[in-house]
Amino acid sequence: MASLRLGPLLRYVDEETATVWVETSRPCRAEVRCADGARGSARTFQIDGHHYALVPVTGLTPGTTTPYEVLLDDGRVWPEQDSRFPPSTIHTPAHGAGHTTRVAFGSCRWAAPPAGDHDPVGPDALDTLASRLAADPDADRPDVLVLLGDQIYADETSPATQEWLARRRDLSEPPWTQVADYQEYARLYYESWLDPEIRWLLSTVPSNMVFDDHDIVDDWNTSAAWLAEMRATPWWQERLLSGLMSYWVYQHIGNLPPSELAADPVYRAVCEAPDGTDALRAFASRADSDPASVRWSYRRDFGGVRLLVVDTRAARVLDEQHRAMIDPGTAEWLRTQALDRTEPYDHLLIGTSLPWLLPHLIHDIENWNAALSRGERGARWARFGERLRRRADLEHWGAFPVSFDGLADVIAEAGSGPAAPATISVLSGDVHHAYIAEPSWPEAAPSARVLQLTCSPVHNSIPAGMRIGFRLGWSRAGRALGRVFARHARASAPRVSWRKTGGPWFGNQLMTLTLRSRSAHLTLDQATPDTTLHRTTSRSLS
Secondary structure: OOOEEEEEEEEEEOOOEEEEEEEEOOOOEEEEEEOOOOEEEEEOEEEOOEEEEEEEEEOOOOOOEEEEEEEEOOEEEEOOOOOOOOOOEEEOOOOOOOOOEEEEEEOOEOOOOOOOOOOOOOOOHHHHHHHHHHHOOOOOOOOEEEEOOOOOOOOOOOHHHHHHHHOOOOOOOOOOOOOOOHHHHHHHHHHHHOOHHHHHHHHHOOEEEOOOHHHOOOOOOOOHHHHHHHHOOOOHHHHHHHHHHHHHHHHHHHHOOHHHHHHOHHHHHHHHOOOOHHHHHHHHHHHHHOHHHOOOOEEEEEOOEEEEEEOOOOOOEOOHHHOEOOOHHHHHHHHHHHHOOOOOOOEEEEEEOOOOOOOHHHHHHHHHHHHHHOOOOOHHHHHHHHHHHHHHOOOOHHHOHHHHHHHHHHHHHHOOOOOOOOEEEEEEOOOOOEEEEEEEOOOOOOOOEEEEEEOOOOEOOOOHHHHHHHHHHHOHHHHHHHHHHHHHHOOOOOOOEEEEEEEEEOOOEEEEEEEEOOEEEEEEEEEOOOOOEEEEEEEEOO
């Protein structure tokens, strides 16, 4: 009999449809049956000896909550027998505008150690959220959990994973204690998502995800020189292709609605083949050789809330004279989706793993470094700029000045006019602290309230030096020092100015936006040693 290796993960949910992702021990038919009669089934597909299904569930009733179970070849495998958690449920939104949408988000999660082991980075914010929801199943819960990158760390493996790797290969050979291939990537997902609290949470709260650098490797696509060096190593090609393949399987396909999946030629080819490995590997190779031919970015609508999740890693243009955070095709897609009023929206959320608005000193240093690296001060300074860029992770939106201004222009255009939303929020992570920043335009300011909402980490370390650096970056002294760097780079001023209006907050944490009609409310909850969530801030944004 087939067994459940990983999952279920509740991914896409709308008023009448949902998708549930599972990994199984062998080929089988996976079925989801809901208490209200809704159901769906799918045959598994195979990738590198692993078996998966993304089950479309139809016939759901809008505005209801229904428990569900998972069957493999008619044998029930979920909920687990004697589970200490409440039943996994699918909650559908009601038709039309006016209902409340709760969007929780964060990034950067090391897998928590086994229960009872010392956790060197403190309690996991997702574990803590799961415990709170399990203790009170009727409490308000997120309608979607948006995970903004570094869901796994391919380059920073745990002691347990390193022991497992050592049984497979010689760790004195590259890539050493980092993961090397698809099987090792799968191990990272098991370690992260078999955590009992996380497994239950992801089975009952829908999730959207996007990669950041550590899902592949630190500083992924930081520059053309970096990429050339990586491609010259004997291990990089397999690492990258395995990373993209596993991301597609474990994260990406669940982001998409069933209608898009049905029309996706890669998904069809993988599902129809006895073994989809070659088809998926060919897709990953194309994504590597011609990044502009693949779009990892995606759109989700939740009633009056539009979420646009933007790929800021694979979609980069790395030519120093034409550097861009997102390629022209992705930039046009973002603008088109933001301006599409076919289905009106009250709130626009732009998910980008890397913050748009950083502390002023860090932004100015990144802008200065970008100018040096493209040769504004000569070849010697350019070589120094490249070394510094890698050492200091100078690769956020500020390091791509044209893209920084381009995003400002899209936000201004989307936030203006009679159909403008009430709020536009840029949701980000990466920087291991949380803060709120608000931009202002010197002219033609949007009528929508615009915010940068940054929340990180979910479960990771926050070194003391990082805390000091970010506090300095937001300070008056930091702003003055940043202007010195800007003058040396002969850099033009950005399209917008901005100020910090909340934070910085440090800890393992999650932000939640509660959106209803034209109103927006933000909360920040931090995990505490007694495994509760402490509400650090709560404020209206509209």
